[in-house]
Amino acid sequence: MRKSILIIILFLAQIPSINGQESRMVPIKEGTFVPLYGATAKKPVNVRSFYIDVYPITNSEYLSFIKKNPSFSKSKIKGIFADKSYLSYWKSDFDFGNANPKSPVANVSWFAAKKYCECQGKRLPTMDEWEYVAMADEKKIDARTKAEFNKYILSWYEKSKTYENPIGKTFQNYWGVYDMHGLVWEWTADFNSIFLSGESRKDKSQDKNLFCGAASVNATDLMDYAAFMRYAFRGSLKAQYSTRNLGFRCASTTKL
Amino acid sequence: MKKKYKISSQIRIFFFTICTIMIVSSCKKETTPSDYTKIITDGQMEAELTAPPKVPKPIGNRSAMKLKVNMEIKEQEGIMTDGVKYTYWTFGGSVPGSFIRTRVGDEVEFHLKNHPDNKLPHNIDLHAVTGPGGGASSSLVAPGHEKVFSFKVINPGLYVYHCATAPVGMHIANGMYGLILVEPEGGLPPVDKEYYVMQGDFYTQGEYGAKGLQPFDMNKAVKETPDYVVFNGKVGSLTNGNELTAKVGETVRLFVGNGGPNLVSSFHVIGEIFDNVHVEGGALINKNVQTTLIPAGGSAIVDFKVETPGNFIIVDHSIFRAFNKGALGILKVEGNENKKIYSGTIQEGIYLPEGGTIQNMPVVKTAKTAIPKRTIAEKIKIGKEIFGTTCFACHQSEGQGIPHAFPPLAKSDYLNADSKRAIKTILHGLSGEVTVNGEKFNSIMPAQNLSDDEIANVMTYIYNSWGNNKTEVTPEMVKSQR
Numbered sequence: 001m002r003k004s005i006l007i008i009i010l011f012l013a014q015i016p017s018i019n020g021q022e023s024r025m026v027p028i029k030e031g032t033f034v035p036l037y038g039a040t041a042k043k044p045v046n047v048r049s050f051y052i053d054v055y056p057i058t059n060s061e062y063l064s065f066i067k068k069n070p071s072f073s074k075s076k077i078k079g080i081f082a083d084k085s086y087l088s089y090w091k092s093d094f095d096f097g098n099a100n101p102k103s104p105v106a107n108v109s110w111f112a113a114k115k116y117c118e119c120q121g122k123r124l125p126t127m128d129e130w131e132y133v134a135m136a137d138e139k140k141i142d143a144r145t146k147a148e149f150n151k152y153i154l155s156w157y158e159k160s161k162t163y164e165n166p167i168g169k170t171f172q173n174y175w176g177v178y179d180m181h182g183l184v185w186e187w188t189a190d191f192n193s194i195f196l197s198g199e200s201r202k203d204k205s206q207d208k209n210l211f212c213g214a215a216s217v218n219a220t221d222l223m224d225y226a227a228f229m230r231y232a233f234r235g236s237l238k239a240q241y242s243t244r245n246l247g248f249r250c251a252s253t254t255k256l
Numbered sequence: 257m258k259k260k261y262k263i264s265s266q267i268r269i270f271f272f273t274i275c276t277i278m279i280v281s282s283c284k285k286e287t288t289p290s291d292y293t294k295i296i297t298d299g300q301m302e303a304e305l306t307a308p309p310k311v312p313k314p315i316g317n318r319s320a321m322k323l324k325v326n327m328e329i330k331e332q333e334g335i336m337t338d339g340v341k342y343t344y345w346t347f348g349g350s351v352p353g354s355f356i357r358t359r360v361g362d363e364v365e366f367h368l369k370n371h372p373d374n375k376l377p378h379n380i381d382l383h384a385v386t387g388p389g390g391g392a393s394s395s396l397v398a399p400g401h402e403k404v405f406s407f408k409v410i411n412p413g414l415y416v417y418h419c420a421t422a423p424v425g426m427h428i429a430n431g432m433y434g435l436i437l438v439e440p441e442g443g444l445p446p447v448d449k450e451y452y453v454m455q456g457d458f459y460t461q462g463e464y465g466a467k468g469l470q471p472f473d474m475n476k477a478v479k480e481t482p483d484y485v486v487f488n489g490k491v492g493s494l495t496n497g498n499e500l501t502a503k504v505g506e507t508v509r510l511f512v513g514n515g516g517p518n519l520v521s522s523f524h525v526i527g528e529i530f531d532n533v534h535v536e537g538g539a540l541i542n543k544n545v546q547t548t549l550i551p552a553g554g555s556a557i558v559d560f561k562v563e564t565p566g567n568f569i570i571v572d573h574s575i576f577r578a579f580n581k582g583a584l585g586i587l588k589v590e591g592n593e594n595k596k597i598y599s600g601t602i603q604e605g606i607y608l609p610e611g612g613t614i615q616n617m618p619v620v621k622t623a624k625t626a627i628p629k630r631t632i633a634e635k636i637k638i639g640k641e642i643f644g645t646t647c648f649a650c651h652q653s654e655g656q657g658i659p660h661a662f663p664p665l666a667k668s669d670y671l672n673a674d675s676k677r678a679i680k681t682i683l684h685g686l687s688g689e690v691t692v693n694g695e696k697f698n699s700i701m702p703a704q705n706l707s708d709d710e711i712a713n714v715m716t717y718i719y720n721s722w723g724n725n726k727t728e729v730t731p732e733m734v735k736s737q738r
Contacts, residue, residue: 231422232377233398236421244400
């Protein structure tokens with residue numbers, strides 16, 4: 001009897017987190033835009049239509065993933081897939097401690113995030129896809145020239161511990177997506193395709209065919225310093241890294 | 257006779273040539289620098305790091321070592337000036353960052369740690385590093401991570417370090433700079449006091465003094481129009497009880513840096529002459545210097561002996577920065593007066609070649625923000641800050657004024673008799689003879705370009721200090737006198 005109650009409680013507890021609102025996806029229409037980096041000769045890139053999670057993955061969602069894939073738990077994960085700070089704020093393998101279940105999961109490596117999305121039949125968004133969705137404010141597909149929008153993004157850098165906030169409290173953008181700015185940074189599938197070397201002032205050598213990043217010389221908008229910081233942040237990462245301000249969400253090419 | 261002369265002249269030429277060769281070759285010997293890359297390190301130690309204005313202990317004549325530097329990057333909120341907050345990005349928790357002290361030949365093992373709660377990646381470019389990016393290319397570090405690289409310091413001098421992560425200017429503008437000293441063999445000549453002073457310019461969305469958390473303003477940074485130009489990261493870091501100190505007869509050395517990001521500094525100590533200046537922080541020593549130019553991303557080592565007591569005001573002699581944007585510090589020297597070196601005032605009366613016209617400050621139209629209701633205590637606190645940057649140079653720290661030149665504000669009968677007149681004096685300036693506490697003054701006070709709120713605060717502070725009659729001045733009272 002006691003056991004069955006426990007099971008029911010566990011079951012009830014998990015309903016909202018697994019199949020609830022959090023993993024909902026919305027369609028993003030095909031379009032073109034000029035990213036800060038990566039567009040050779042400032043030509044726009046084309047983003048094909050795709051689907052993206054409305055919210056970043058939460059602690060409770062990630063916990064249920066780990067329960068099904070214990071090899072990705074804190075103590076079991078292989079060193080090549082995650083560094084020592086992987087889930088460092090979690091109390092133990094199956095307990096995220098005092099963290100808010102509705103807060104974004106952070107301290108997750110790229111390998112783990114990728115695996116998570118694959119287990120949902122999804123994938124990580126590409127950097128172009130992510131930036132494409134992130135350039136929208138409440139009303140416009142591309143709000144990057146709006147001073148207020150940029151101010152909003154930048155003000156986030158001046159607020160500490162935003163990773164403790166629950167998902168869905170920032171604004172809902174044109175596509176119906178939340179938390180692209182103001183909560184945590186997010187992994188993208190090809191986070192290191194634009195390579196800003198540590199020395200951001202010299203990244204202008206022409207021999208880097210693949211790595212066309214340049215902190216100033218090749219950028220399309222020298223005043224878009226919010227974007228500079230995103231690209232610099234991605235440039236500082238390696239796939240096994242995990243940090244307290246970095247979470248993720250998933251995308252999909254087809255409707256699930 | 258003629259022949260003899262010819263021979264002797266030939267001999268002379270010969271000797272001259274020999275001498276010249278000897279001088280040239282001996283010169284060569286002296287100027288060839290030692291090859292510090294070949295110095296072998298002996299042992300290992302952890303570097304002492306200090307927050308400004310302190311510096312680590314002198315190196316003296318220790319041998320070159322492997323020196324471990326542990327530096328943590330922290331993004332944290334701090335105070336720019338009273339009531340104004342700013343999110344600083346710091347090396348070691350201070351602006352400027354921790355002072356690093358080394359000697360030539362040291363091998364520095366640098367551990368750069370990015371605090372897990374930080375939002376951004378950072379790196380470090382040390383101008384003392386001979387290598388790509390000054391270390392920046394090997395040190396880009398994500399939050400919650402640590403990067404280690406090492407370098408050998410092979411040039412003696414005082415060098416700037418800073419963050420070089422995109423957008424570079426913003427990282428520097430937020431305070432990510434500091435100094436690393438590379439002492440020559442045997443160390444620098446000993447002095448009695450050593451201090452660390454570094455200038456920086458800051459760009460905020462609100463104008464100077466606008467309250468609350470002020471975000472960084474990239475437009476102002478690109479235009480190079482800072483709201484604040486300060487020493488050691490904030491207004492008042494070297495005043496209001498944080499003065500640098502020395503005693504009469506002591507020698508003082510200042511390690512001065514300029515983090516920029518934009519402005520060059522005309523570094524000057526009012527009432528002192530630098531006995532020695534390591535020009536641009538290098539080996540060239542200039543003597544008897546009044547003002548030394550410190551480029552953005554550059555430095556200078558200055559030293560001087562203090563012979564007389566008093567407050568010596570440290571400024572950027574691009575002078576509006578000092579009195580209007582915060583670049584003001586104080587070296588407080590205590591000890592006995594030396595009348596032979598400085599007599600004090602012996603002349604009475606003022607000579608005014610331009611005549612007694614009132615000078616005006618240009619009035620800048622700025623967007624009016626609603627003035628919040630303030631308690632007397634808040635007014636006094638804000639007013640004290642304004643006094644420290646605007647009034648203090650003439651009327652002095654305790655409102656005592658300067659005899660025969662600037663009237664006292666402390667227990668001032670002139671001030672206490674009529675607050676409207678006092679408000680007008682600040683608003684419109686004052687010239688001509690006035691009698692304060694029985695003494696006649698005949699000087700010019702220029703009109704001050706302060707807001708109603710600022711005048712109300714500073715006057716409330718003055719009226720509630722030094723035995724005055726505790727009048728509370730409101731912005732409305734100021735407005736009615738405009």
